[in-house]
Amino acid sequence: MARHHHSSPQEDRPNIVLILTDDHAAHAVSAYGSAVNSTPRIDEIAETGALLENCFCTNSICAPSRASILTGTYSHVHGVTTLKTPIDAGQPTFITQLRDAGYRTAIFGKWHLGHGEGHDPEGFDQWEVLIDQGRYVDPEFLTVDGMITRPGYATDVITTQALNWVESLESEAPWCVLIHHKAPHRSWFPDEAHAGMYADPIPVPETLFDGKNDWPTRSEAARHQAMTIADHLYPVDLKVDPPEHLSGDELTLWKYQRYMEDYLACIASVDDNVGRVTDWLRERGDFENTLLMYTSDQGFFLGDHGWYDKRFMYDESIRMPFVLSLPRQIEAGQRHAGIVTNVDIAQSVLEAVGVASHPRMQGRSFWRDITQGTPEPSPDGFYYRYYENDDPIHHAFAHYGYRTDRYKLIYFYNDGLGLPGSGTETFTPEWEMYDLLTDREEVHNVAHDPEYRDVRADLEVRMWRSQRALGDTPHPSQPVPAGLAHDERGE
Template sequence: MIMPFRFFHAFVLLGCLVANASHAPRVSADDRPNILFIFSDDHAPHAIGAYDGWLKSVDPTPNIDQLAKQGIVFRNSFCTNSICGPSRAVIQTGKHSHKNGFMNNGNSFDWNQQTFPKLLQKAGYTTAIYGKSHLKGEPQGYDDWKVLPGQGLYYNPDMITPEGRKRIEGHCTDVVTDLAVEWLKQGRTEDKPFMLMVQHKAPHRNWMPAPRHLDLYADIDLPEPNTLFDKWHDNAPPARHQELEIDRHMHLNFDLFVDLTPDFKGNELVGRYDKSAWRNMQRMTPEQLKTWFAAYRPRDKAFHEADLTADALVRWKYQRYAKNYLRCVKGVDESVGTLMETLDELGLSDNTVVIYSSDQGFYIGDHGWYDKRWMYEESLKMPLIVKWPGVTKPGSTDEHLVQNLDYAETFLEMAGADVPDDMQGESLVPLLKGDSPDDWRRSIYYHYYEYPSVHMVPRQYGVRNHRYKLIRFYQFDEWEFYDLKNDPDELTNQYNNPEYANQISDMKQELDRLRKHYQDDSDVSVLPEEKQIELRTPQAAG
């Protein structure tokens, strides 16, 4: 009696699948992998050992490096818009900023639009997100969620939940990790595949490490980037008007914590400095403050006694900043280790795709800067490491041009779900399998919109292929062109070099093609000359 029932059940099930083919996954639930997406904020690839950057010597990411040994490292992974919220909106939708409506951090994401988590839910996945959303509003497409309000705080953060706003004691990276582990152990629907997004605040400004990491790197000097004292004055006019230099713009109190206390009274009204570190200290517990002051007060005393100026002061600021940045990275790396151990403990490792990425790159003293936003390499590149057991070759690398535009399509194909025609990226599944499609993209498109704003990085769009990069700062009608093979640090703008005339012409044609292909009809007009002058005066930037 058992065999006929099974045949009958299979026949009925087949009929249901045919009748609902447009909504059904193309593979059975048992074959579909779980997806664990670990996402940090402002984590530059050159601060990951697996990317062989100049910070590799201090072994900043052993757990992420181990993940890389188990999977594939994408060497040419780029963002479409190098800033926090827009990068996340692109990942949610598989569409460029001008299409998903979230073009800068001042926008609000339309959660009613199509997103890949909603499509995964329809395909039978259970979904959750914990940590930094930065898209405003309550997330849709998740069976469970707890997200930071805005940027959130490092210490004892508030979390917005379906039940309301809650304060959770601890360091934010640990809080987010614990929420994810709890959901894996107790919250998910065990008879369904899952998609879990673990999105860390770290290592975003103001780089406030967990108490256990405050003394990390205290007894060494970190290596300096070769371009720490590059001023960009001759070749790149837009770069002369920015406000993200370690020298002139990194604040001793609010960014580097010198003499900072919860009742700090000095300079707190400086207009455009981010004062979240000061506000965060007001939320610390007495024990947290005790540990904090034990670490920083002796260093502050030594700093005052040294009475540094000029290049020596820049070097000190760089060391203080970079160490705090990497201390925050250490917490993220430990989170990766904890999550991987949890998968092992629960017997989920063999059928779970693990992705590590970050919303964009970041300047860690490169060219004397911090922050991101530019189409230059340090902020354009984003890490992407994927472990897919049985699919990705352990310890492999990929050189294809990929973007965060491709993540949604990739997750959907992994899940056997249909990829909507209006998504603008390409599934990375063929690349994860080791294939090299002949029709893979030969160039990427970039567009940054947030100007005038913090750091005063002008609006720009551009195109990059494997060798060349063309950028237009359209409000000022300024162009830059770089030969990345001969000038990987982008130190010499070759736009007016006649030897590159043919390549520049080709790149302009490609830029026009991509704008049409992605249907980017946003305003790229040149500002009136008087407005240009106004924006580029010190008064306008203050």
């Protein structure tokens, strides 16, 4: 059960900065042990505050994750299940709770939750957002007064607009600004200052050359997808035609290098702009009393299993980087290993500043895990659901699952249920399960291994109970777990 907190008067309530990027994998952050790049200014936030080692999204795709961060609810509650389902912007969010408590609020950058009446940002004193993905160069923004084009590189422009808004504030009331970058989303266009900085060979993941024959135990979902570096990155992504003499693994390696050069250069620009925000806070004397957070809406495959993109419940796709600082309350240099999800962020922000969360919010605040106080028990696992089935571009199958600190159970129910963004065909359901202690790359599916029969049965019960507790509806094809008590079976 979520705990809901009550407002308490504070003479000096913290300001709030949430920097949210798009598709920044945790394994491309040096504080998380990246082997491919360095992110010193993002790392600085962790060094002066805390790093969440196991922060996960509950639906690994942009719009649903952003809606969960704002509302503190799962996709089936806030209604943004796919990229084609816009948000009802009038629903409660942590922003509306802050504004009701006297905070000035604003968002600059990527919104990606629909546009038009009922879908534009609500609860913000100021908003200036990209239309859909937006452009990397000379981006166009939708504002309450209409469209405006701002010259420059999107990451720089979004940061500048956010800082300018805070500078324009006249009263002493606390403020909250969301800085939502487009980067490092596909098609990965670096700015001039960082283009080419990763020209040297970039380390290759162990599973880059995984092939269909290397997955004898995995479900059809791994074979049906269309997100491979070898076959599904195109000249528009790579910015240049591949050399004609390359083929096979050599061509895949060349594409990986081109993709990663630009992806990492976009992150370098983000990192510099994170530093701009930190330096600006220090210059204003606000750093000590500002809740400064950096995260991304989901993870991303960086050649893992030969893939790019996200969607699947494998860890590279669902693990979010999340670092935060508030020196007056958070002891520096912490690493929190407990399970946290994007649904937990709203309540955690509100608890940090002493503002009541909304009774509708789900999840659990992690605030007392990293500050003085008595936290609630950490969850033993979390529920995940991806709704788009056989989408026309990446062809990922719909699935849900349950992950603990050691095990992961996935049910590919493979049915779009008529939701926008899904194909019309359904496929035979399949199960996957992974022992993350012995198989961190998630390549050996043990769902049908007799040695794991009891573990799987336990995970099926945990997943069913989680679905019931959260109010989600299992797919009709999912068998009722045999281990449920009679009053839990719903028969």
